[in-house]
Amino acid sequence: MTVNGRNVSGEVEGRTLLVEFLREGLHLTGTHVGCDTSQCGACTVHVDGMQVKACSMFAAEADGAQVATIEGVAANDGTLSAIQQAFQDHHGLQCGFCTPGMVMAAASLLKANPKPTEHEVREHLEGNICRCTGYHNIVKAIMAASGQEMPALAAE
Ligand code: FES
Ligand code: FES
Secondary structure, three states, X not given: OEEOOEEOOOOOOXXXXXXXXXXXXXXXXXXXXXXXXXXXXXXXEEEOOEEEEOOOOEHHHHOOOEXXXXXXXXXXXXXXXXXXXXXXXXXXXXXXOOHHHHHHHHHHHHHHOOOOOHHHHHHHHHHOOOOOOOHHHHXXXXXXXXXXXXXXXXXX
């Protein structure tokens, strides 16, 4: 498969999850494991442009696919993407555990829908859990990354 533009290969057992291959095989530990049961979204990556929970897919299923992880989001010189910068500017993270998954989910949303409403952002993040419960600023950051102001964000 290709991961963040780099060709990689490896031998895996049939039961090896994509997230295990990324973390343990390729040492791309930015993709987190919060539940292993497809609920938290901490393991969100893109596979052939689609948002995928990497704990819900076998590594072998990604044979030949183009995979993107959080490690490939910033520019090579370390410059943050607009979404990452917005998370920083709007305090869209606390402990940071959910952040890679949130950023990958946000990137997927904004690619498909560059100007989402607040409701659409919240709906899209349904599969991503923040155990620090910092949703308010996460939504604010994603709205800002889409170039939209959020002066009167409703508290949820
Ligand atoms: S670790 Fe994959 S959804 Fe929680
Ligand atoms: S910032 Fe801690 S889990 Fe979301």
